[in-house]
Amino acid sequence: MSTKVGIKSYSYCLNHAPETGSHYGGTPYEAYHSGKEQEYLDALPKHIQSYDHALHYAPNQTYIGGISYEEFEALPSGWVNNPLPDEKSKRYGKFGELMPEDEFLGLISACDEFELVWLEKNFAENVSKKLAEDPVITEAIVKRVLRPKNMHELSEIETEVKERAGLYLYNEGKIVGCIRSGHPTDDCLTAHVLMENLAGKASGVLALLHLMKNSGMNPNDLDFVIECSEEGAGDVGQRAGGNFAKAIAEVAGCVNASGCDVRGFCAGPVNAMINAAAQVASGARKNVAVVAGGSIPKLYMNSRDHVKKNLLALEDCVGSFAVLIVPDDGTMPVMRLDVLGKHTVGAGGAPQAVTSALTFEPLQSAGLTFTDVDRYAPELQNHEITEPAGAGNVPLANIKMIAALAVMKKAIEKPAMMDFIKKHGTIGFAHTQGHIPAGVPFIGHACEMINEGKIKRAMIIGKGSLFLARLTNLADGASFLIEAPEPVKTESTLSKEEIKAMLLETLSEVAGRLS
């Protein structure tokens, strides 16, 4: 079995969702229901950034591949006050797109199989026309937006919300639809839960569609999908039974694929990558797409602090990504399966133990040292979002820990720590969407930099806060290496005739010398 697989392609998308977020993001939604934070709720809309501003925001363009990682790294700090020029602020980047909110609502409606999404008729018609302009949105998806069962009069929408526990959908301050409740009593099928799951599905679909485009793969040829978000889809009998993967593959037209979900909080995507790579390396699957949609509850998660400090509330995008894993053919960046970071149950939760398990131990087992990795990509949260909320600069804290461990393990001298941090660290550019920043946003940029010969090796690190589910106090983490490809060694075989000819030639040479 091979210990390497090829990373054929990747996609990264954002769905701008400020109005959905300001109503149904976890923090505003909780504040609304507590009835105690009216001042914050009244102020939040004044702190929302426009779609145009989001397009010009450097971390967003870095995420969708509108600018290279090196361009991003060279930018002055304070991205929010230093918008990118128009020519670098397009909707579509090399990896994916930043979709506006009205189209996202249309896409959510297209992903609905159970008449759970009702859009106001005129809105649905207008948004279907806009969606039709998107190069990855298929005709079939556009038609789904216009299904009569998903289009209703405003009065019907109002009745559904008032009388049957639906939730309004908004655009430009107006009601444009609703999400309906899936069951009168089941807590797992409330309109809020279904909105979260349908948005996760829709954003995952967008990432998978871009992956098919970026890879040039016919959707019919996709073999398997592993979905790795943090959402839970199910009903009261099986609260998170799944299966997002198959639901996403269906809308994306991947008729020959099957799929399953992998969960692990923020460590989910790295675990999913390892799972996918193992299936491809073993020959169990011809190819696997690792996909994750994003999270509505994470929108405006830290906005209390942003409002309090009179800053823009930047957590307004649902993030998604997809990576296509195929057998290694020596031409594309590879993911190694023989050098995996594994945070064991017995490792403990001390940062030192976690960092060692995810970096030092796998590197040591492969005969490598800290400086052999050109770039470390741990949790890649955008620090312009997290610092005002008191959560610090997460990627910087992580690379500092790696550097300190490198000093302890005598891989570098202590005075070289800052140089190591600058040279081997990565700056966060991902939205605080839980699993989305977990190392994986750098896969695309790492592959680009490897293909351009700028780096040889990157480590992707994901860490998960398992305690949030109240099942265990343990943390989790996993890591893997991406490397430049090497020519694949092929075993040469000789036919009997060729061997006979070689023997005869050698024997005649020997005979010639004897005579």
Next chain:
Amino acid sequence: MQNQQRVKDAGEKYGTDCIVILGSSDPEGAEIYAETVTAGDPTYAGPLAGVSLELPVYHIFDPVIRAECDPAAWEEQISMMEMVLEPDALAEAVKGMREQYSKNVIE
């Protein structure tokens, strides 16, 4: 909030014989936590709002606590973070609150 409740329960059961050791990574946060377990929650968000437990509180990097730790365990679990964080600033931030509000501190 749950941690505040745990500290409240322990403080009410054992009084100031109970020591709080903080592991916060930033001085500002450490100071708020130290105030919370001594004078009460300054944000008035949790169970310790208006409750002055006056517990002796230290940061793990305080020399008094470090002297009590097994050097091998310290090396294995803490020493890396000593290089990453600002141990003196963290210990000082907690000390400020301790000196104002704690009782039964380690002599």
